Amino acid sequence: MIxxxxxxxxxxxxxxxxxxxxxxxxxxxxxSHTLVCEDIAEYVPGEFYRRELPCILRLLDTLAxxxxxxxxxxxxxxxxxxxxxxxxxxxRDALHExxxxxxxxKTYYAGTPAxxxxxxxxxxxxxxxxxxxxxxxxxxxAVARMSGGHRIPDLLKQVDRLARGLDAPVPxxxxx
Numbered sequence: 141m142i143x144x145x146x147x148x149x150x151x152x153x154x155x156x157x158x159x160x161x162x163x164x165x166x167x168x169x170x171x172s173h174t175l176v177c178e179d180i181a182e183y184v185p186g187e188f189y190r191r192e193l194p195c196i197l198r199l200l201d202t203l204a205x206x207x208x209x210x211x212x213x214x215x216x217x218x219x220x221x222x223x224x225x226x227x228x229x230x231x232r233d234a235l236h237e238x239x240x241x242x243x244x245x246k247t248y249y250a251g252t253p254a255x256x257x258x259x260x261x262x263x264x265x266x267x268x269x270x271x272x273x274x275x276x277x278x279x280x281x282a283v284a285r286m287s288g289g290h291r292i293p294d295l296l297k298q299v300d301r302l303a304r305g306l307d308a309p310v311p312x313x314x315x316x
Contacts, residue, residue: 141160141161141162141170141206141207141208141209142160142161142162142163142164142208142209142210142211142212143158143159143160143200143203143206143208143210143211143212144158144159144161144211144212144213144295144296144299145157145158145196145199145211145212145213145214145299146213146214146296146299146300146302146303147192147195147196147214147303148300148303148304148305149180149191152178152180153176153177153178153180154176154177154180154191154192154195155174155175155176155177155302155303155304155305156174156175156177156195156196156198156199156303157172157173157174157175157199157299157300157302157303157309158172158173158174158199158203158299158302159171159172159173159295159298159299159302160172160173160203160206160208161295164282164283164285164286165285165286165287166287166295167287167288167294169295169298169310171309171310171311172298172299172302172307172309172310172311173199173202173203173309173311174302174303174305174309175195175198175199175202177194177195177198180194180195181194188215188226188227189225189226189227189230189231192215192227193227193230193231193234196211196213196231197231197234200235208239209239209240210239210240210241210242210273210274211231211239211240211241211242212241212242212243212244212283212296213227213228213231213241213242213243213244214244214245214246214296214299214300215227215228215243215244215245216228216243216245216249216252216268216270217229217232217241217242217243217270217271217272218243218270218272219249219251219252220249220250220251220252221251221252221253222251226243226249226270227243228241228242228243228270228271228272229241229272232272232273237272237273239273240271240272240273240274241271241272241273242269242270242271242274242279242282242283243268243269243270243271244267244268244269244283244296245267245268245269245270246267246268246292247268248268249268252268252270255276256268256269256270256276256280257269258280258283258284259291260283260284260286260288260290260291260292260293261288261289261290261291263290263291265291267283267291267292269283
């Protein structure tokens with residue numbers, strides 16, 4: 141299972157959302173989840189992961205019964221030309237390197253290599269892909285293959301809407 145996650149912040153809380161899907165090319169999520177985190181850390185420039193990582197880990201705790209083969213985050217795994225650890229690298233470390241993490245960022249971070257760029261849907265603006273536990277070429281191909289005819293893949297739009305509270309989560313339906 142692949143899990144795409146996003147976090148939306150409010151004054152004193154954050155909502156972390158996740159959508160589960162089986163294949164990078166899937167058009168629909170199998171299930172989606174949200175969780176409100178009340179005790180979020182203050183934003184510290186250069187240490188964004190300290191704010192977002194605890195929320196993602198709490199969501200993963202609620203999904204402990206699900207086998208997650210890869211996690212896609214809204215952001216970077218590696219930052220800049222010097223490849224400093226970003227949110228995704230810290231997440232992979234927190235998971236004891238058991239799960240590959242793919243970072244899909246919408247905005248350019250200074251020094252991001254051109255090899256990170258993925259253009260989708262005829263857009264002139266790329267997405268910036270980085271990965272840990274998966275080859276960069278494989279991660280870029282996976283993001284390029286994601287469903288949707290626009291720059292932002294449909295499932296990433298869905299997880300963003302969930303985190304913003306614009307859509308309701310859809311739990312896994314029990315099999316009969």
